[in-house]
Amino acid sequence: MTVIADITVPADAFPLGRVLEDLPAVEIELERIVPLREAIIPLFWISGADPAVIETTLRDHAETESVEQLTAAEDRTLFEVRWGPDINGVIQALIDTRAKILEATGTADTWDFRLRFSSHEDLSAFNMALTESDVPVTLRHIYNPTLPDEGDALSPRQRDALLTAYRQGYFEVPRRTTLTELADTVEVSDSALSQRLRRATNALVEDTMLTDEEPRS
Template sequence: MGLVAEFDIHCDALPLVGVARAAPEATIVLALQFNHGDRPLFLTTVTGGSRTAVEAALTDADDVDEWTVIGTADSTRRYQAVPALSLADQLGDHIDDLAGLKALATAEATIERIEVTPNGWRQSGWFATRAAFDEFSSFWQQNAGFRLHRLTHDGASEPPGDGLSDRQREALRTAYEMGYFDVPRRTSLEAIGTELDISASAVSERLRRAQTSLIEETVATTWPPLPD
């Protein structure tokens, strides 16, 4: 059974990171069209943010030779960009092991989504084995920065959202806004209970269950001990 992973690669030399930094309110999803030799075309879907800022950033980007709008729908635009550099040339001054980078292209893995961020790429993908994932993650840990968000068996169900009920979310938000999590604490369970019209003990129980849900859906899933 394969593995499904979601992770960040922190490397500001990756393609279009400069565009994401210039337009941080936009969501930029990148697909690389590898049938164009050593300079795969950038097919980019941009949602939200300032269209003017995004297109100015594409024009100014050192890694983009030229770009074209190929579709629009509401707040989403699609661009095709011709890279100014090969991936090897673009990353050569930032990654020591270019041979290792090329080797990743033959790994038993499929990257299904690349979101460009102001610090690098957030990717999700499928890996045939734990060894294939370890090879991939070890390369980026040694050559840039790597942060794993989720690693699960292929086909394992994922709980929707953050696992919180509406009442738990309301209790957390109210406690946060009133300063319950500040150091030093600026409010009490009794005061939060008055705001929510419930008892202090009910607030305590609701916050405890909410925190447990958040831990189970975030921290506890970032590096699970997977069976062989």
Template sequence: MPRAKLTVRIPDDLWIHDVSTSHSDVTFRVSSVLPGPDAVIGVLELTASNPVPILADIDSRDDVRELELLWTHDETAMLQVETADPSLVAPMRQAGAPMETPFEVEDGAVTWELTTSADRLSALGESLEESGIGYDIEYVHSTDASRATQLLTDRQLEVFLTAIDGGYYDVPREATLTDVASALEISKSTCSDVLHRAEGAIAHWFTAEYVGRREQ
């Protein structure tokens, strides 16, 4: 199953294109989206030295049905916007590719990351092209679920899950190493060794699978 990152060029006639290009030094962080057949509702956050002109600019756009300021703090504002033009997210709906949030909009472009099937990713590309929406594929990686499930031995998995269930990784910690060892009826030193190996395997896998990819 591929994981992809796309940079999509927002059509010129959409409010978010005009506003993000007019205020090109501002990043709009979209935390949630509710797409519909003839409207889209989104919650987004922006940070600017004076957000009031930006809010006024959004509210003046013809395709913005409703703007609601949810809260402000210092230079950050969170708002909910309902737009009458769903053309930007329509290709996602048509391809059946789940939209992941949060994502960012900056200077007329939106960055999307998604994990879906190869067929749906291909269908998304076709839908974007049919809609006349330009895009660039930053990367496509294959996620190997089997590798993730085979990281740990049965014993390591048992100890690791017992630690999680007991609250060993909670903040504040709900269980000590002694508690985990007692639940498994093993010595504290054995528990520590097995848990350390499990944590190491997970950390190395995560670094190779995600952190390394972000640096590409």
């Protein structure tokens, strides 16, 4: 049965945390991690520092093979980074257990992940892999989500974020509130709320608008 886990790991247990440890004001929002042949490529949004400084810091690190700035939105920049094939720890455990990253944000101190596993066995394997790699992990919350054909396609936090945004006029033209004001209301960072709203919208489109024949993300 599918299981979702909220975990926290130290920043230095994750490549971006190790690379950017000298930039304490940085906040990172992971978009996705995909294996491509022998390379591991994360896409991530970053705020809190000059994008040029971030790019230089990434390029100069031994674990990095290539870096590219893809786009910018408001005060955030989307980067694509190709890590070397020797990256292990959290990333390798994610790949080996086929975990799907639902949400991920990081700072100079910690990384918070919301992960979906196909089974409790995969979650246990993930935890064991981190233990064997000497990566301390804090399990904040674990639960079994409702399957789409049995109920809501949204997680409780996604539903709350969407409803709060709707009730406060975030989707109106012109908007009656800002992302920062919404983030203060639900007590998360701007980038975490932005990701939650995008994930929720994506889930609603998949659940209500796609046919069985159409591909899903």
